[in-house]
Amino acid sequence: MVANATLPEELILQIVSRATVKTVGRCRCVSTVWRSLFSDPQFAKSHFQVSPKHQALIFLRDEKLKRVDFDLSNTASFEKESLVVRDLKAPFGHTWLRFLRSCNGLVALADFGQFLGKEESLFIWNPSTGFLKKLPSRRSNEKFIFGFGCASSSDEYKLLVGAKIFSFKTNSWKPIEMPPSCRRFDRGYGVLCRDALYWRPLYPVQGQDLYAFNLEKEEFSIMKLPEAFQTGRANSYSVIRDHRVTCDGCLFVMDETPVWDGGCAVEYHREFWVMREYGNSDSWTRSFGVKIPCPKQSGLRSSPLNFGAISVMETSAFVRNEAKEEEQKLMSTTYYRYEEENPHMYMIESGSCQKVVYEESLYCLA
Template identity: 30%
Template sequence: MRKDNLRGVRSVFLPQELIIEILLRLPVKSLVRFKCVCKLWLSLISDPHFAISHFEQAAIHNERLVLLAPCAREFRSIDFNASLHDNSASAALKLDFLPPKPYYVRILGSCRGFVLLDCCQSLHVWNPSTGVHKQVPRSPIVSDMDVRFFTFLYGFGYDPSTHDYLVVQASNNPSSDDYATRVEFFSLRANAWKEIEGIHLSYMNYFHDVRVGSLLNGALHWITCRYDLLIHVVVVFDLMERSFSEIPLPVDFDIEYFYDYNFCQLGILGECLSICVVGYYCSTEIWVMKEYKVQSSWTKTIVVCVDDIPNRYFSQVCCTKSGDIVGITGTTGLVKCNDKGQLQEHRSYCNGPKGYQVTVYTESLLSLPSGSKLEE
């Protein structure tokens, strides 16, 4: 526009309250960029109260996937509601705080925009949207245990009553007679580990594998075996009460059959607890608990045909807003199937002998509790 055309144009000044209302309705990616606009916007967007208000506006929640391709040592953020072939919906993530060539990285869950990572037996809490991160010190309780103790359950969640994030882990000695389970949690607000005493649990995993907790309704959930009764159950840890309970599996669910030929994976589908029975070279079954903690509400909702899926393997991750099911195919990438279990899309991100790891996270500007020393 020519200068002479600018004559008579008046500047418009918006009240700060209106600016805040506008900013609260923008996505995180835009807000991170807009910190550079001016000192006022930097101050507003960096304010923890603004971050909380922004996160609590459910209308702007944007869920994405963090995908780890171990063969490439690459992390990616993916909008799973977009087409898998849309390059603009995927972006590489930098994790400069990890060793340049870590021996092994494992995703152990996500909560309120933060992702829990395990790298070389060192835990890290990380916000993929802002890059803020914190290393969780190694548990002195586990360090003092007999070396035969094995940590087989991990979880990461939020206690709204104390505004605190908790890293939960359960360990036992597979060589013992009773598989007595010890549970401890790390409070990011207190910056300390604490063991939950006075519990009498006896859980085990047949294959001595590590299970990652599924976060729903303020509680962490794992599928595991009760050693004393030799039955499989869903174990529930209430993050506010610091207490355990159990949810029975479907009545017609033959867990022994599935352990012989397949494996079971607990997850969240929509707003419901789900079990994905992953078959090797055969169909994958997805069961959903339509009414929380009601055993009779378990329903086999989807059977995914793997005939057209690379490696003939499918493991559920999440569902899109349109109802498609997103999953991983082991070593070949991500897959989308419709609600009838039919293949819609497939995309590979790298080729290698090890499988992908993924978790769903919500974009946020949130910071960790003030008791935590953050790094950026």
Template identity: 30%
Template sequence: MDEEARMDLPHELMIQILLRLPVKSLIRFKCVSKSWFSLISDTNFANSHFQITHTPRVLFISTSTCETRSIDFESSLNDDVSVSASLNLDFLLPESYLNLEIKGSCRGFIFLHCYPNKYLWNPSTGFHKQIPFSPFGSSLYAEYFYGFGYDPSTDDYLLVSMLIDPVTNISSQLEFFSLRGNTWKEIEIEGSHFRYSNPIEDEQPKPGLLFNEAIHWLAYRHDSRLLRDVIVVFDLMERKLFDMDLPYEFDHQLDYCGLWVFGEFLSLWAKDCYIDTIEIWVMKEYKMPSSWTKTHVLSFDSMPTDYFSPLCCTKSGDIIETDGDTGLVKSDDKGQLLEHLSFHNDSHGSHVAIYTESLISLPCDGEQA
């Protein structure tokens, strides 16, 4: 578009057109002129673009090489146009690739834990920031419930970790890092009410699920000598910890269960390994355990692997899950296989996350990849 044509286009109309373009195009258009560079770099423009476009994608990171793939799961998995590669992870040291874990995703940013370092990274822009170490002297051998989310009331991002004592295997403290304050804060977990442990033996706890401005984990709650299956919740705005009950009729080992967002609801999936079915439950009214409803019982006889871990669902209701290795599986809401495609040839597998393309910056100074 030449300068004369741009001058004839009303400014407000030009902004509305730009707000509906993909991030990759907008980054290129920063070079068009100083005014476009200023507009596209503006915080208000980035926030409006995120709200209007809201383009979710699946991110794959090869475990041994950190090779990346970004997939538009609303398109066919076999559509080359929907797959983009060469996202920049050059800020990571090659010797640390095998220690890399994805611990959360929020508003375009991925929380990477590459022991012992933690990073926030925007795959769309390449922006990254290393998070300083916590000053609270946590044990190097402890396990953590990790999570990452956004507090809209303060325009702040929080990295959350709840320590599981390596001796007692019970939670002992919760700490979070505020991006806006650029500081760690600690919340002591006292009394019997907040005594939680990892339900999956010999494995690190799964990253927390971000939903409704809160982070959610499946855990065991210790009540006297009893163990209860619960969902532990950290409210990002209230900075408070509480828990919610699972469905009353729910009778599954937490080893074969997980949390995800199905449609617009907090959801729970559970695999029955004996009869090869998957139950899907949704909480129709948030924070109301009585509203749990079993919506699907799926048979996965046609699946390419026995592994099941759903990531998301498409607008049409198809379910996207990982194959437990290097690819994605798409099935319909009856459990019938639609597509299966691998994106890496890596014997060590891949790390996977859902993220949303975004121009948004963090509320602090950072490093640029």
């Protein structure tokens, strides 16, 4: 019998890289050698690429952080099960907290404490590992636009706040030239797709498009919306409710059009348009649509739902409704199906506009 037999280090790395973040954390406690091995930045990168994807929704309710885990590979379970809402502890205050977006399991957030006479605080946080990095002051009060992402070719993370951009390689802020229309971006939170951040106009009208910021070149440009948005929709009350990235890595926009009867909205049509070929505005394709009935009290100035997309697949969507605000331990899902097209949409009642979706990872930024 062979005593003290050990596996080759390369094989150990391959095995553990396919484990969950929680399991890797336990492996780090085995020995100092394993702690060093599984804390290496290159291992974090390979782990994120090959480990099973696990997503979670973090949101703020009554100044308390909450977390909901979900499995997008099994959306059918949303019809039968309620999602569990858990309390989440964090090493920072929550009073003026704002989630600025996430990238590779890292969440950019801000505490705009100027309202209380305090200095603004900006952080990068990994909810899975507890990693937290406070950024140096940017010495500016402008905060009408936000964005966080990684330039893949240089592997450089950057945070855009107001008219300044922070580089995690140089650990410093620098000013950038902003387009005149940037103050009209909706909520100002940029969506990361490939190496660019995207914003939609606050009040989309005929002829308006998405604005893009290339993280590598640090330049703004315009991305054309689908041709259907440019013609015939100016007076139809259609609104671009959200834009995100599909599970396949494609940019999409979610459009809403109310159907009126006697001055009241009786239902809302939600359409999902996907850019099949990245960077090619001619490749926008209507993926599917869903019809959602409205409560009887819904009128001209009231919308029964305030949708935001969490994830979109080829013929299904997972969305949240921010309009419902109530304390709950279970988060139920509402299932919608449009018989004419056979798509599926699952809606959760998150009841908070301060939220972020992230994928678990081991990443940290020195």
